Amino acid sequence: MDLRALSLENPLLSTLYHLVDLPEEWEQAVNSPMKSFLRDTRAMASAPADVKELPSAYEFVLDLPGLKSGDIKVQIEEENQLVITGERSRGDEKDKEDEKYLRIERRMGKFKRKFTLPDNVNLEVISAVCRDGVLTVTVEKLLSPEQKKPKKVEIKIA
Numbered sequence: 483m484d485l486r487a488l489s490l491e492n493p494l495l496s497t498l499y500h501l502v503d504l505p506e507e508w509e510q511a512v513n514s515p516m517k518s519f520l521r522d523t524r525a526m527a528s529a530p531a532d533v534k535e536l537p538s539a540y541e542f543v544l545d546l547p548g549l550k551s552g553d554i555k556v557q558i559e560e561e562n563q564l565v566i567t568g569e570r571s572r573g574d575e576k577d578k579e580d581e582k583y584l585r586i587e588r589r590m591g592k593f594k595r596k597f598t599l600p601d602n603v604n605l606e607v608i609s610a611v612c613r614d615g616v617l618t619v620t621v622e623k624l625l626s627p628e629q630k631k632p633k634k635v636e637i638k639i640a
Contacts (some may be wrong), residue, residue: 529566529593540621542566542597547615548588556610556619564621566596 534541546554554568555608569592599605599621607622 542619
């Protein structure tokens, strides 16, 4: 059956295909650039995030249940892109002949989140903490001229 007749090249239908995990043979109908775009979109959606602005920093909070800090990579790319990547796997659970999944709802595989940082951040002062499946990345702001406190200079008597 020619799947192009079903309009699977339509981006909306292709996205739906990837979100509902349709059979693998349907994957052949989606062209390669679209496939990689959809794979990246799926990976982006698998790590929900909140972004907060604090007086002295920006905070990125991601839900990453079941991941250890070694499974997560935080880096700066292209001078102002905060990129958080990793991979969820089933771990040591080996499929045994006498076991079968009745339902699989936990998403496995790679995830990737990109955030464009504003110009007023200090890329030298970034911290990341992973606690109870929640990753918190803090990027300090640069002090603006009006935020800098005047430095008092003591005058000595000569």
